[in-house]
Amino acid sequence: MAVLCTPILAASLLAKLGFPPLAADGFGIALPLIFVMLAIAALGDRIRIHPRRFSFYCVMVAVLSLPQVLRADAFSESSLLILAALHFPYVLQVQDGHNYSAQVLRVFLAIATLLASLALAQYVLQSFVSTALLFPIDNFVPMAFVVQGFNAQGVIHYGSDVLRSTGVFMLEPSFLTQFLAVAIIAESVSTPKLWRLALFAGGIVVAHAGTGLLLLMVCLPLVVVIHRRWDLLLYVAICVAALVALGDLLNLETMLNRANEFSDPKSSGFARFVGGFYLFDQMLWPEPSRALFGYGAGAFMQYTHLFQREVADMPMTKMVFEFGVIGAAVYFSFLLSCLFSSPLPRIVSLAIALTFFLNGMYVPFSHGLALSLLVLTSLPAHERRARRSSSPKADKEPVADEALELRHA
Numbered sequence: 538m539a540v541l542c543t544p545i546l547a548a549s550l551l552a553k554l555g556f557p558p559l560a561a562d563g564f565g566i567a568l569p570l571i572f573v574m575l576a577i578a579a580l581g582d583r584i585r586i587h588p589r590r591f592s593f594y595c596v597m598v599a600v601l602s603l604p605q606v607l608r609a610d611a612f613s614e615s616s617l618l619i620l621a622a623l624h625f626p627y628v629l630q631v632q633d634g635h636n637y638s639a640q641v642l643r644v645f646l647a648i649a650t651l652l653a654s655l656a657l658a659q660y661v662l663q664s665f666v667s668t669a670l671l672f673p674i675d676n677f678v679p680m681a682f683v684v685q686g687f688n689a690q691g692v693i694h695y696g697s698d699v700l701r702s703t704g705v706f707m708l709e710p711s712f713l714t715q716f717l718a719v720a721i722i723a724e725s726v727s728t729p730k731l732w733r734l735a736l737f738a739g740g741i742v743v744a745h746a747g748t749g750l751l752l753l754m755v756c757l758p759l760v761v762v763i764h765r766r767w768d769l770l771l772y773v774a775i776c777v778a779a780l781v782a783l784g785d786l787l788n789l790e791t792m793l794n795r796a797n798e799f800s801d802p803k804s805s806g807f808a809r810f811v812g813g814f815y816l817f818d819q820m821l822w823p824e825p826s827r828a829l830f831g832y833g834a835g836a837f838m839q840y841t842h843l844f845q846r847e848v849a850d851m852p853m854t855k856m857v858f859e860f861g862v863i864g865a866a867v868y869f870s871f872l873l874s875c876l877f878s879s880p881l882p883r884i885v886s887l888a889i890a891l892t893f894f895l896n897g898m899y900v901p902f903s904h905g906l907a908l909s910l911l912v913l914t915s916l917p918a919h920e921r922r923a924r925r926s927s928s929p930k931a932d933k934e935p936v937a938d939e940a941l942e943l944r945h946a
Contacts, residue, residue, distance in 0.1 A: 540583060541631065541641050541913055543574040548905025549648050549716060550706045553674045555684045563686035567901035568623070571908065575626055584629045584913065590875055591628040597871040601864050604830040613835025616859075620834070623899065627875040627912050638880050638914045642723060645910060649720035650733060652704035653740030656713060659702040660743035668700065684708060693745045701745040712902050714741045714749025715892050719906065721753065722888040723881075725760050725769060738776055747806070748895045756888045763884065808847035809895075813854030815846050821858060831861035852898040879911035886911055 547567035555565035578584045598621050605612040631637065659671045668690070669676035675689050683689075687708040693699050707713040717737040724734055741749045761769050820840065821828050832840060837855045841848050848854060856865040872893065877886045889911060892903040 538637065538640060538644075540574050540578040541637055541909055542644050543909075544571045544901075544905040544907075544913075545641070545645055545648065545909035546905075547571050548902045549652065552706060552708050552712070552901065553684050553689070554678070555682060557681035560682055561680075561685050563684055565684040565901065567905060571626065571901070571905070575629060579629075583632050585632045586628050587630045590871075590878070593871050593874060594624065594628045597624075597867050600867045601834070601860050604861070604864070605834055608830065608833070610833045610836075612833030616835030619899070623904070624872070626904075626908055627872070630913055638910070641909050641914055642881065642885075645906075646720055646724065646733070649717055649737060652706065652713060653717055653720075653736045655706075656702035656704040656740040656743050657736075659700070659705065663700060672700070672703070672705065674705065702740070702743045704740065704744075708900075708902070710744035710746040711748045712896070714744045714746045715752055715895060715902070716749075716906075717741050717744075718749035718752040718756075719885070719888045719892070722756050722760060723885050725757070725766055726764050726882045726884060731772070734772065735776075742780065751895070752888060752891050755891060756884055759887070760884055764882075803847065805849070808849040809851055812844075812846045812848035813851060813858075816841070816844055816848050816854065817857065819844065821861075827861065829861045829863050831857065831859045831864060834859055850897060852893055852896075855898060876907055876911050879914065881910065 547570045551570065552565060552567055554560075559565075575584065601620070602617060605617065662671060672690055674683060688701075689703060689709055691701050691710065693701055701710040702713065703710055704713045704716075707716065717740045721734060721737045724730065724737070741753075757769065757773070760766050820843075821831075837850050837858050840858070841850075853865070853869075856868055860868065873890060876890045877883060879886055889903065889906045892906060896903055
């Protein structure tokens with residue numbers, strides 16, 4: 538369990554911590570810690586290579602590498618190696634064949650409960666407690682050991698003195714809202730505890746970040762329809778009514794105004810989710826060879842300064858620009874095949890998969906969620922089929938045993 542929980546702990550409670558000089562460049566201890574724990578587990582014969590995923594991984598690396606080598610364009614060998622190394626843990630799984638998904642999910646929900654509670658405390662206590670005490674890592678830990686480059690103490694809008702909650706430990710509010718959004722989805726497909734759903738929703742509200750809401754807008758309707766959770770419609774209606782009543786107190790108008798960012802070329806929302814399409818139109822689609830094979834590994838940052846609009850290096854934008862449609866298709870096929878091999882309900886896999894499109898590719902957040910909850914705990918297909926056939930409810934409810942356990946947790 539220590540190996541399985543390390544990625545999720547590294548991506549949440551340890552996310553802000555790093556060592557000089559790398560912390561100043563935005564690199565924390567999360568990814569190195571994950572690799573160290575996996576290496577220890579491998580030496581102890583606790584994890585093994587998943588043959589099918591390893592084969593797919595080799596195909597992916599070959600497809601991404603060969604065009605770089607065969608073409609005359611310069612490319613970054615280090616960027617390609619980092620990409621390959623970052624995704625090698627996706628070919629691993631626990632060795633003993635036991636499914637730990639339900640146990641890891643309980644740890645995840647416990648961390649989410651802690652983060653949501655701290656987020657609410659950060660927001661409510663700002664008028665009574667020093668900001669330094671509410672954001673202790675950012676103010677008391679030496680800066681050289683705190684990951685920089687993230688909006689750790691951002692205000693809800695320009696000119697305001699109200700800070701957005703981070704749950705103390707998360708790198709910035711957007712990661713908190715995504716973490717809690719995944720927690721809401723996971724809680725909703727079990728027998729939900731209403732107090733915990735309300736707590737998670739409250740944590741998202743006080744973070745004043747829209748990415749978690751985007752995730753819920755996609756996944757919650759699917760939970761309602763696929764899992765027949767019609768009662769969630771009532772809970773959503775109650776939440777909306779409460780938000781309308783408390784809108785002024787919670788400064789919700791500011792968060793609603795963030796929807797306008799998608800049409801504002803100077804906003805972060807435009808740079809992250811819209812600017813890439815303009816980049817493709819100008820620099821990729823007019824050249825068929827570039828569209829198919831991209832500009833080369835590591836090329837994104839070299840070319841974006843030539844573009845007239847702000848564009849962030851989001852995974853979809855970066856992969857298509859550097860490796861073309863072919864490379865990006867193979868990469869995302871590999872990634873999604875790993876994420877959807879989990880015994881957990883597929884809607885949880887979908888929620889975590891969406892976080893990959895909302896954050897930078899090398900940020901540990903999504904990788905930590907995926908490795909702990911979906912990848913390392915996955916089972917081979919024949920074992921999943923055997924477990925389904927042995928379950929008395931297999932014909933009525935085609936989910937894994939661990940998902941059934943979760944319903945009674």
